[in-house]
Amino acid sequence: MRSNEFDNLILGLAEFVRRDGRYPYPELLRHALNKLALELTAVTYPRTLTGLLALLEKPVKTWYPGRLVPKEFDSDFGLLYEGVLSEEASRYLYEELLEKTKLSEFATTLTKQIAIENFQFQRILERLQELYNNDSEPERVQQEYVLLRLFLIENPYTTPAQLRKAFSTTRHISIQEVGELYDECEENEPCWNCDRCGPLFKKYGKLRGIKPSACNAHRQNLPFIRQITWKQGLRRLKFGIHLRICLPGIPEMRLFKALEEFQSKYSDELCAINLYPGIDRYDLQLRFCDQSTWAVDIKDYRSPYNLAPKLTPLFGEGDLRYDESFYVIPIQRLQQREDYIEILREQATKLPSSTHLLSDAVFEERVIHKIEQLREEK
Ligand SMILES: [Zn+2]
Secondary structure, eight states: OOOOHHHHHHHHHHHHHHTTTOSSOOHHHHHHHHHHHHHOOSSOOOSSHHHHHHHHHSOGGGTSOGGGSOTTSOTTSOSEETTEEOHHHHHIIIIIIHHHSOGGGOOSHHHHHHHHHHHHHHHHHHHHHHHHHHSSOHHHHHHHHHHHHHHHHHOSEEOHHHHHHHHSSOSSSOHHHHHTTEEEOOTTOOEEEETTTEEEEEETTEEEOSOTTTOOOOOTTSTTEEEEOOOTTOEEEOHHHIIIIIHHHHHHHHHHHHHHHHHHHOTTTEEEEEESHHHHTSSEEEEETTSOEEEEEEOOOSOHHHHGGGOOOOOOSGGGOOSEEEEEEOHHHHHHOTTHHHHHHHHOTTSOTTSEEEEHHHHHHHHHHHHHHHHHHO
16 A cells, blocks of 8 residues: 555545545544644644635645655646645546555555546456457447547536447447446536536535636627537446546547548548547557558646656557657647757657657648658558
8 A cells, every 4th residue: 555645644634525525534534634743844734624724725835844755746737726635636636646556455445446447447448458368359349439438528417318329239349338437417406517628516606617727717698608408317427437537538639630631631541540549558559651650649637747758659469560659748738838849858758769759730731741841652
């Protein structure tokens, strides 16, 4: 078990938020706060709960002992934001803690519950990967995986009828297991969706998204904000699936659709674009008419320091062999921070220098340039 005090504080807060801040406070949180009271030096430990909650909203680097903050956590963020886990605390919880800790090591039933939900998609993914490697028809397994993945990205809300329609003929994915990636909405619950960041929730009378650093304008009259009419059986993506699959899927789809448009015009040069090849070894594979292949993975992180340790060489064996590999960053991230790519290049020590690091806009230009080259050669 990672017994790190910081990790326990995050897990305790996750439980606290799940219980809507109701008394009694999770034991895990009380322990973590007792430890914190002893460690705090930069500020005095607040006397009231309100004071404590306000402190937890402040950037971690301004109050938490620096030597105890894990390097994977972006300490420009607080732990809470408007009374719920901050986007960075959620990311850290789902990507670092739940991913790397064994289920049996979670101390409490509630953290186990959060972890189990997170493993639901992972279990499907692992099963399909194994089938892909051993099954007699890997193309079908691949096709069904892409169907599932796109469904989760494009349908943050769904209904039993829609699930039945999409998955009635899949051989390797059951309707029921897809349904389990969603929570049932309560009767007449107001449900909202942002086309840019997925399901919204109401806090203090305002609509809130899952990633305020990237998308924070959610007034009800904006054209990309939609109210979803409640009906019997309406379901909303579980938080972890929204965070790990649906949200990263939005920039992935944006790039995919732009490339599809190039391909429809220049199908003689750009022959194929494959989504999530090899059951998600990376995001996109481009095949050109000169037999060259490009492999692309899209990463949307606010901080290049937190992204850098995640960048490893893309898998390139068998059908996934490639000539060029790319990590593509949504251009908004580079506009927020000018030296983003430089820092990333310097910090990504596990990455060979042949892997390109660039924005989605520059990547699209590269593709166009390659297409033009191929047309000239004819
Ligand atoms: Zn949004």
